[in-house]
Amino acid sequence: MTHVLGIDIGGTKIRMGVVSTDGHVHADWTISTEIPLYPYLERHVKDALEKHPTIVAIGIGTRGMVEPGTGKIVFEMQLEGWEGTPVKQWLEAATGLPVEVNNDANVAALAEAVLGAGQGYKNVVAVTVGTGLGGGLVFDGEIIDGKHGGGGEIGHLILYPKGLPCGCGRQGCSEQYVSGSALHRLIKEHDVRSAEGEVVSPRDLFPLAAQGDVKAQAVRHRFVEDLGITISTLQAILDMDVVVVGGGVIDSSDAWWDEFIKTTEPLLLKPLTITRAQFGNEAGMLGAAMLVRNVAADSEKGRNV
CATH class of the missing domain: 3.30.420.40 (ATPase, nucleotide binding domain)
Structure with a gap:
């Protein structure tokens, strides 16, 4: 079975989860938010990929405003140095996996729409x-x-x-x-x-x-x-x-x-x-995972052909 990595980036903590396309959480952990954020995030993502080799894509929900398509942080005042970071581009290059990035409120909405009260x-x-x-x-x-x-x-x-x-x-x-x-x-x-x-x-x-x-x-x-x-x-x-x-x-x-x-x-x-809403603090991580649910589904189909 394939999985995705859902990441919810907040001002003080980052929640990460290994999730299947049906929303089942197979592993879930929290780390503190540290600055500079990108190299710290990349290090923890690579560690997660080593421990969970079934991960085929990465979804990220984050504070701030994210440029559609590019996954670049275009506005964020509280996480120093995060604004201007091309998260999608850098993390795809570092991991070789598809990455999608969106605003944390948007991904929480996606969790409710796909898996929760809006299903x-x-x-x-x-x-x-x-x-x-x-x-x-x-x-x-x-x-x-x-x-x-x-x-x-x-x-x-x-x-x-x-x-x-x-x-x-x-x-x-x-x-x-x-x-x-x-x-x-x-x-x-x-x-x-x-x-x-x-x-x-x-x-x-x-x-x-x-x-x-x-x-x-x-x-x-x-x-x-x-x-x-x-x-x-x-x-x-x-x-x-x-x-x-x-x-x-x-x-x-x-x-x-x-x-x-x-x-x-x-x-x-x-x-x-x-x-x-059905989900509380879990919504951000689940919604981030759902950003790349289609990638995991396509990967699963390919393996079954």
């Missing part, structure tokens, strides 16, 4: 609510990258014109209102406190709202309404089959999901399936 749907939009707001578009099983690799930048839809400044340099982006960072700000603005008088965390906000705290409920309503508006805007453009909502905030979704659905439905142009 069986033709047009899938994934919305990832974590520290920031990310997402990905997977239509007919393929990631929609856009011309510059910026397809699916859901967090940078303008939600409130001339609103809060965003790290992208514009104002009013949805990420400033629908994210873990936004919840921190809203909690402070509404002075949401626990029974002990402490300012609550986003993790504690939703249970507090469920208990009837008026200030917590106000923040919850603002959050779910802004998320609903963002999704309705996406529907007006894309008319997708399903929206898969994931990210760290989904861990507390039992406390806000019903209100979110109730608030969102009147905003939609047409009925829309909205569901929770």
Whole structure:
């Protein structure tokens, strides 16, 4: 049986997995992220290939914006020296194997579309609510990258014109209102406190709202309404089959999901399936592997001829 190597590159750690085309993980490990990143990555990839000779292709999901086709990192501010790295070109030369590279949010969306909550749907939009707001578009099983690799930048839809400044340099982006960072700000603005008088965390906000705290409920309503508006805007453009909502905030979704659905439905142009993501931290590695699933499938067919 052939396998692929899926790699999820984050700011502090890199997750690697040996995966079959059906998504079964045969080996899975995590290493710290070190700078300079490329030679460190190449060393660990070669080590993985020695230990797992059935690997026939390599898929990588990474922070930053990736140039479609070339696999070159064209924008990344936090991983020093990573921007400008032609990852696909260098790693293919070093290993002799096919390599595909894409943005981490895109590959997480691909995991949900191919293996997870979006499986069986033709047009899938994934919305990832974590520290920031990310997402990905997977239509007919393929990631929609856009011309510059910026397809699916859901967090940078303008939600409130001339609103809060965003790290992208514009104002009013949805990420400033629908994210873990936004919840921190809203909690402070509404002075949401626990029974002990402490300012609550986003993790504690939703249970507090469920208990009837008026200030917590106000923040919850603002959050779910802004998320609903963002999704309705996406529907007006894309008319997708399903929206898969994931990210760290989904861990507390039992406390806000019903209100979110109730608030969102009147905003939609047409009925829309909205569901929770199936994968958590594993999505990036699995989605990276799925970038090269066809290579592995073709290799398997060739061996069986």
